[in-house]
Amino acid sequence: MGVASCWTRGVGPTSAPAFGWSGVAGSLPTELADMGVDPRSVELVLISHVHDDHIGWNVTDAGAPTFPNARYVIHRADWDLMANATDEEDREIFTTTLEPLEHAGVVQLSEAAFAVTDELRLEHASGHTPGHQVLAIDSDGERALLCADLVNHPVQLLQPGLAGASDMDPVGANATRSAWLERIVRDGRTVAPAHFAQPFGTIARDGGGYRWAPLPG
Ligand SMILES: [Zn+2]
Numbered sequence: 315m316g317v318a319s320c321w322t323r324g325v326g327p328t329s330a331p332a333f334g335w336s337g338v339a340g341s342l343p344t345e346l347a348d349m350g351v352d353p354r355s356v357e358l359v360l361i362s363h364v365h366d367d368h369i370g371w372n373v374t375d376a377g378a379p380t381f382p383n384a385r386y387v388i389h390r391a392d393w394d395l396m397a398n399a400t401d402e403e404d405r406e407i408f409t410t411t412l413e414p415l416e417h418a419g420v421v422q423l424s425e426a427a428f429a430v431t432d433e434l435r436l437e438h439a440s441g442h443t444p445g446h447q448v449l450a451i452d453s454d455g456e457r458a459l460l461c462a463d464l465v466n467h468p469v470q471l472l473q474p475g476l477a478g479a480s481d482m483d484p485v486g487a488n489a490t491r492s493a494w495l496e497r498i499v500r501d502g503r504t505v506a507p508a509h510f511a512q513p514f515g516t517i518a519r520d521g522g523g524y525r526w527a528p529l530p531g
Pocket of ligand 1: 442
């Protein structure tokens, strides 16, 4: 299974909204091509949440789904958030990266936990956004979690009560983060936070908080 979790991959092309503030051109299509993945062969796109640095490749410059044969799974709470947005920036994100998917008929809204396969389970982990989702992987006795923006910076492991600046509901995000950190340690999951300097690592208890240990690159 290919994994695209690092945020620079999700920013999108230079025409995408997140390029304006990040100055980063996302590299997802190039990296998929390097792995020999044809976008037409992708059947499912799991969207962790609707921040623009995570959905920049939803559509092409021409406004068509980048993965024309895929269903795009988005949590209903995040879809509603953006579909009903009145803020100008969020309206632009919706019209450029989400509405075209609706017009193409490829949106699948999730609500509770969503079993993608026997080994992949999408779980609602709200707080960062109302519909933020993480992907648990249980395969061949190994466990991982693509945790998107559950934790935005390693300092939040040292101080688990520290909300991220982009957490829409800081209290809810803290509660979700605390609960998941306990589960991650208990299950021994390798984690892939979207915004850490290293894409994969493990988390262990350390005093009153946790310690991040990146996997060798
Ligand atoms: Zn985010």
